[in-house]
Amino acid sequence: MYRLCSIMPLTTIKDGEYTATVYKMIKEGRYGDAIHILSKEHQKHTKSRAALSLLGYCYYHMQDFTNAAECYEQLTQLHPEVEDYKLYYAQSLYGACAFPEAMKATFLLDSTASHTKMIKLQAAIKYGEEDFSGAKTLVEQLPQDDPDYDVDLGCLLYKEGEYEEACKKFMSSMNVLGYQPDLTYNIALCYYSLKQYASALKYIAEIIERGIREHPELSIGMTTEGIDVRSVGNTLVLHETALIEAFNLKAAIEYQLKNYAAAQEALTDMPPRSEEELDPVTLHNQALMNIDAKPTEGFEKLAFLLQQNPFPPITFGNLLLLYCKYEYFDLAADVLAENAHLTYTFLTPYLYEFLDAMITCQTAPEExxxxxxxxxxxxxxxxxxxxKQEARHNRDDESLKKHVQDYDEVLERYIPVLMAQAKIYWNRDNYSMVEKIFHKSLEFCNEHDTWKLNVAHVLFMQDNKYKEAIGFYEPIVKKHYDNILNVSAIVLANLCVSYIMTSQNEEAEELMRKIEKEEEQISYEEPDKKVFHLCIVNLVIGTLYCAKGNYDFGISRVIKSLEPYNKKLGTDTWFYAKRCFLSLLENIAKHMIMLRDPVVQECIQFLEHCELYGKDVPAIIEQPLEEDRMHIGKNTVTYESRLIKALFYEVTGWNE
Structure with missing residues (x-):
């Protein structure tokens, strides 16, 4: 967040020392091309001051601070009398996050000639090392009319959690300096931390709009539109626009608001860069926001970041939480053990205790x-x-707002703990105990959507509590009734089943008509899009009838639900369908039921359709980090439908 002195301007290089081609490349921002030529020249003339100066300049503008530092280190040795080289060397080391080396390099500066620059750089280094008190001491040595004084104080206030005061400092600086992308980003970040997302998005939009208008060469939004564009590289121009930071913050806000598609779009809208050029924050956000679609890739990126210095502070906790989510408890335990030194720095006491309990679930559920x-x-x-504090300050709007925010934050930590406790008994099919756990938390959670949804599920699973389940499912569905496909398909299916089991067939039919109408609308607008809501509702209803022993009607419902196969056959829908067919075969094999010939024929015809349309549909979604993968030819609906069809012939004695 600190604004350092600008690197050596081109005007300090005498014209004529290099070809016009190199200067043209640099002025056009083609630093990579310039480096290619300059590197060859430098190899011929190892002590060429001009070549080293230009190389350092180009590397710095490419954000390749390590190579820039090497160039300026050589220049300080060859020309110790030039003070600027010492400054640029220290700046490059700071950019490369080599903070101890950068601080040591600042002591070589002539304090009288470069006092202010040296203080700013030393403060930035202390800030990078998270020595905020040391940074503050240095900042206070700056003249108060210095343009960076308020900015630097604002950064320190932000780190102290004083977001409102920090925002005021940045606003004050903006009034003096005019529009600055980095200041605008800092203001947006303060509003984000205050959870005032609308205000944050307003400032982010300004950064993006100016970026599009002033820098069309950065190809903003081109990737999202499907246009193939080359990498714009990590240039200083890109850094100065604050576009990468703005898009990452926008993605974070959309992710917090559960607008996951918009979050992913924000990441693809940013100026295109190749994967090896991505900064740690972008790499982290790509991993996190695409984890459901590309889990293996996501885990690889997070594990890679953990080996880098520095990495986004939340990387460590997020990697551990995702391992636990996918039930890779051994991997989570290994990462914790291997990175014990990171525990106290990057995990809060709450998160450490939560992760410890999650890992313990695997071997000792009671513990x-x-x-x-x-x-x-x-x-x-x-x-x-x-x-209690809220009750005491109910007339003070500001205090009340603060206490409500505090309450919500604690509640968001409490809900995962409660759900993890409940899952221990859910896995044992002990639904009455799960209900008791939820009942104990009624005092705090009765308005929380996650709590209400899981209470509905546990009531539904107990067979005799469908009416109570309806009481929890209905408000969730009605909340999104105008966009009913935003509701999870299983919630809609369970509500329909609950209606049927309580003889409210009209309500079930009305809900299904509503789902069908919305699916038809989507089918009209996006003909190639697969939507499975109505299919899953029918599959769950079919499963219910099969479970009650009415296979004639249940299997028929399952078969019809998957028509047309090219749009309804998917991994999830096949899972529900094959369960019913395997249950049917088991009961036939035990001579518990007899199927009429037309039903057997209908079943075999259905399996043949699945065989035809299921070539590219995975039968199961494998865990992302599994070492023993299924054979690619066996993990298809086609393969499994053939197996089930063969079982049908064998068990029923049906002849083709």
Missing amino acids: AFRKFDEIAGKLTEQLRKVT
């Missing part, structure tokens, strides 16, 4: 439950404390 209970106890105590 894990006890650990979760301890965490839950601390959090419920905090919730009660905040509630």
